[in-house]
Amino acid sequence: MTTHLSGEGLRAGFLGGGFMAAVHSRAARAAGAVPAILAGSSPERGAQAAADLGIEAAAADVAEVFAACDVAHICTPNGLHAAQALAALAAGRHVVCEKPLAVTVEDARAVTAAADAAGLVGAVPFVYRYHPIVRQARALVAAGELGTILTIDGAYLQDWLQQPGESNWRADAAAGGASRAFADIGSHLCDLIEFVTGQRIVALTARTRTVYAERQGTQVANEDIAAVIAELEGGALATLLVSQLAPGRKNGLVLEVHGTAQSLRFAQERPEELWIGAAEGSRLLLRDPSAAGDRGLSLVPAGHPMGYQDAFNAFIADVYAAVRGEAPDGLPVFADGLRAAIITAAVLESAATGTWVRVESGSAPRIEES
Secondary structure, rough: OOOOOOOOOOOOEEEEOOHHHHHHHHHHOOOOOOOEEEEEEOOOHHHHHHHHHHHOOEEEHHHHHHOOOOOEEOOHHHHHHHHHHHHHHHHHEEEEEOOOOOOOOOHHHHHHHHHHHHOOOEEEEOOOHHHHHHHHHHHHHHOOOOEEEEEEEEEEOOOOOOOOOOOOOOOOHHHHOOHHHHHHHHHHHHHHHHHHHHOOOOEEEEEEEEOEEOOOOEEEOOEEEEEEEEEOOOOOEEEEEEEOOOOOOOOEEEEEEOOOOOEEEEEEEOEEEEEOOOOOOOEEEEEEOOOOOOOOOOOOOOOOOOHHHHHHHHHHHHHHHHHHOOOOOOOOEHHHHHHHHHHHHHHHHHHOOOOEEEOOOOOOEOOOOO
16 A cells, blocks of 8 residues: 555545445545535435535535546436446546446446446455455465465355345345345455455355345345355365345454464454464464554554554545556456356356356356256
8 A cells, every 4th residue: 555645636536325325435535536516316305425525515416426536436326337337448447346346247247348448446345355354364264374374264244134024125126136245245255365365266056035024115136145165176176155144243254264274254243353273273363563464554553543444444545656657566447347247147157056056257147067
């Protein structure tokens, strides 16, 4: 990460005025950019959100945002992402697009190709990569400290849709996409697995469940829960559980990796800690700014907790550094958003067919022959 304000002189524009726009705008401001303009779902909502978030101006439409910014931050419902990202790229703007990048593999591929063709930065906020302790875990794996990876146990559990009376636009497949729980949070888990281990998921079998067929009068066509068994390219087997109906779990992202020599465990709700397990004894490794892999992500000394907004701020700082021509290590770009779309499609395919599905990096999934 750069030491200067990577966004200095850049103007940031925002589509959407909800929780994620607040997170993005704080990160833009921290990186030195000007939060310049915002468009909401209506002019009235946009004006209110701009005032609440301290953004200079409210726009009547997305075209006005693109005309007034250098980097467009897309924080709108999932079904709008691909079209808005393509429009921003066509206007010559760099793009930070909330995940999923698109609700289909084809659209995600089109957006990725458009960014590459235009020579513009396109980034997706897989921000859990930016916890310093995750970088330390990645460095341990890369150094061979775990030995050969054998198994992985991962989960991402939330409870915000636990009751049938609780709803959100994500539960409407037209706005949220064919996948909800997996596309929304399972994508983070899979990205973390591949980022930390350096290995890709090559095959999987999945089951999904929609517990409540209706929420507040709206039919629900996407899943509440997904369970996945996956195989990595090195032969390791992984079990993944994703749920938005786990009482008491607010943001329970957990990754445990088991090797022939050692294991490690990262829990996002305790982001300052990394558990290291060994047959002769286990230990708790605390965030250390001098540790391998940190690359300056630790902004404060050990013992001074850092959290989600810090990780997001570091991600946006890297995006803006890339806009200025740098190549930050580990920046999640549109190709990573495409990767998430491919894995999500494989999960849906497997759940629908009851088969193992082969996951390829550059194409839609195909069913594995038995």
